[in-house]
Structure formats: C-alpha cells, structure tokens
Amino acid sequence: MRETAETTAEPWATLLVQLRGRSDDDGAGIDLGELAEASERLEALATLIAEDPRAAGVETRDTSTLGSRCEIPELTIYTTPDGLEGLTAEVERLGAELHLPLRLTPAVRTDDDWRDTWKQFYAPLVFSAATTTLLVRPSWIDRRPGDPELELVLDPGRAFGTGQHETTRLCLELLVALAEAGARPDRVLDLGCGSGILALAAARLFPQAAVVAADNDPEAADTTAENAAANGLEDRLEIRAATVLELSDSFDLILANIRPGVLIPIAGDLARRLAPGGAVILSGVLGEEAEDVLAAYGAAGLALADRRDLAEWCALVLRAAG
Numbered sequence: 001m002r003e004t005a006e007t008t009a010e011p012w013a014t015l016l017v018q019l020r021g022r023s024d025d026d027g028a029g030i031d032l033g034e035l036a037e038a039s040e041r042l043e044a045l046a047t048l049i050a051e052d053p054r055a056a057g058v059e060t061r062d063t064s065t066l067g068s069r070c071e072i073p074e075l076t077i078y079t080t081p082d083g084l085e086g087l088t089a090e091v092e093r094l095g096a097e098l099h100l101p102l103r104l105t106p107a108v109r110t111d112d113d114w115r116d117t118w119k120q121f122y123a124p125l126v127f128s129a130a131t132t133t134l135l136v137r138p139s140w141i142d143r144r145p146g147d148p149e150l151e152l153v154l155d156p157g158r159a160f161g162t163g164q165h166e167t168t169r170l171c172l173e174l175l176v177a178l179a180e181a182g183a184r185p186d187r188v189l190d191l192g193c194g195s196g197i198l199a200l201a202a203a204r205l206f207p208q209a210a211v212v213a214a215d216n217d218p219e220a221a222d223t224t225a226e227n228a229a230a231n232g233l234e235d236r237l238e239i240r241a242a243t244v245l246e247l248s249d250s251f252d253l254i255l256a257n258i259r260p261g262v263l264i265p266i267a268g269d270l271a272r273r274l275a276p277g278g279a280v281i282l283s284g285v286l287g288e289e290a291e292d293v294l295a296a297y298g299a300a301g302l303a304l305a306d307r308r309d310l311a312e313w314c315a316l317v318l319r320a321a322g
C-alpha cells in the first residue's frame with residue numbers, strides 16, 4: 001500500500017464466513033478430502049455475494065492469499081451495520097443452496113484500524129501486453145512515476161467489479177490482448193456491467209468506440225455512471241438498466257462476466273446482437289462449466305477463438321462468422 005488510507009466517520013461491519021471442519025463440532029462439517037471441492041463452492045459463494053449491493057467488499061483468504069494463516073479457506077465480507085443482518089441471512093441461504101457447512105461470525109467495529117483493514121486487499125492492478133498497459137487503482141493509492149498512461153480509478157462500492165476478482169481480471173487481460181492485436185471495435189457492449197469496470201476499460205483501450213454498459217440491476221447502472229464520471233468517461237458510455245433482451249443494437253465486441261445460469265439461456269439473443277466477425281468475451285465461468293457454455297454458444301453459431309484460465313475460473317472468446 002502506498003499511502004495511508006483516509007478514514008470515514010461511519011462504523012464498518014464484517015461477516016466472517018468459515019467452512020466448518022468435520023472435527024469441529026457436530027460432525028456435520030467437511031473433512032479434508034472434500035476441501036478442494038468445497039473451496040470452489042465457497043469461491044462461487046464469494047462471487048455471488050459480491051454482487052449483493054450490501055457487500056462493500058469480499059476478501060477470500062486461503063493458502064495462496066498473502067497473509068493467510070489458514071489452510072481452510074474463509075471469506076470476510078465487508079458491509080455496514082445496517083446491511084449485516086440481511087447479508088448474513090443471504091449467506092446462510094447461499095450456503096444451504098451450495099451445500100456448504102458454514103460458521104458465520106458477524107461483527108460491528110468502529111476503530112480506525114478495522115475500518116481500513118479491508119483497503120489493503122485492493123492493490124493496484126496492471127494488465128499488460130507488449131505495448132498496451134492498463135492500470136486499475138483505488139483512489140486512495142496515488143499514481144507513481146512510471147505508472148501506465150491508461151488507467152481507471154475504481155473504489156469498491158455498491159456493485160461488483162474492482163478488478164480484484166479472477167473473472168474480471170480475465171476479461172481485462174483479454175481486452176488488453178485484443179487492443180494489442182489491433183482490434184478497433186466501433187461498438188462495444190458490457191452486459192452485466194456492475195461497477196462499469198469492463199465498459200470503462202473498453203472506453204480507455206478503444207478510444208474510437210461507442211460503449212454501452214447494461215445491467216439488470218439499476219443500482220449497478222447508477223454505480224457505473226458514478227465511476228464513468230470519476231474517470232472523465234461519462235461522454236463515452238451509454239448506460240442502460242436492461243438485459244440483453246431489451247437491447248436492439250448490434251456490437252463488434254460484447255463482454256459478459258455473468259454466471260452460466262444467465263449466459264446459457266441468453267446465448268441466441270446475445271449472438272444476435274453480434275455484428276458479423278464480432279467477438280464476445282464470456283467470463284464468470286468455472287473451468288468445469290466451460291463445455292456447457294461452449295455448447296450453447298456453438299449452437300448459436302459462435303466459434304471458440306481463445307480461452308484463458310485463472311485459478312478455477314475461465315474466460316472464453318468466441319467469434320461470429322465474418
């Protein structure tokens with residue numbers, strides 16, 4: 001972290017979400033043999049809960065995370081005291097749906113240290129190809145000499161998308177790779193824009209492009225508008241509180257970081273919004289789900305052009321015939 005974070009006046013609340021081990025208590029927990037599989041489901045829970053407007057940030061700790069001391073992964077969800085009860089109920093619901101034995105520890109804290117702890121997990125991120133580099137940084141970390149010229153400033157907020165999550169990172173990597181390869185899309189759609197991070201990255205990387213950012217959650221659309229203004233990109237984005245079914249335009253590039261439960265049923269509608277020769281980047285897909293997603297989009301006439309994997313997640317680039 002390059003700068004001491006500012007503090008705010010309001011208290012913060014956290015919800016610690018831990019997997020219960022078999023030896024823990026009543027024997028209803030997981031045993032070590034089930035850990036890898038349960039960790040994936042916990043990560044899926046992290047993705048889903050990060051979309052909840054009450055979650056200001058979700059931090060995953062496991063053996064691969066800096067500062068981790070735990071072999072069994074756990075999540076800390078940052079929220080406000082008002083949001084804590086509802087968020088706890090939602091985590092309980094998701095835990096039951098995902099068959100995860102969980103121990104939940106809610107806490108309300110007012111001390112400065114606690115309030116700022118979560119900020120250390122939002123490091124600046126650099127996405128680079130040979131000559132194209134994009135910096136994504138939170139506002140409380142200043143630019144440093146030598147930082148890439150192209151940047152986005154994004155703070156964790158009410159909508160998913162700070163760039164910290166694997167699914168977002170994969171999209172940003174692929175966007176930078178497309179820009180490096182000389183792609184010049186005239187019209188770009190970010191479907192499920194959340195914070196607007198992918199739409200804003202596209203606006204930076206493709207200066208000629210008209211970018212539509214759409215989300216079925218009006219709060220995400222509002223957050224995208226705020227982030228666009230904070231980055232001086234408000235004139236470049238058309239922001240819509242809408243699903244793909246409500247869009248009638250055609251796009252050279254579509255970005256969609258949404259779970260397969262949404263992506264698969266809309267394959268045909270999304271493919272119809274793609275101009276001839278256009279590309280779609282699908283993320284939010286676990287490696288084991290890729291085949292089903294590819295089958296749906298293959299049936300809609302799109303062909304796999306690229307794939308990247310990060311941890312258990314993957315992102316797929318598919319193309320329409322030219």
Ligand SMILES: C[S@@+](CC[C@H](N)C(=O)[O-])C[C@H]1O[C@@H](n2cnc3c(N)ncnc32)[C@H](O)[C@@H]1O
Pocket residue numbers: 051159160161162163167168171191192193194195196197198214215216217220242243244257258262284
């Ligand atoms: C995982 S977040 C992605 C946010 C951001 N694009 C990123 O990559 O970090 C998924 C977003 O898709 C939105 N979403 C879910 N279903 C949708 C649908 N059918 N149409 C439009 N947006 C949808 C959610 O509200 C959420 O903001």
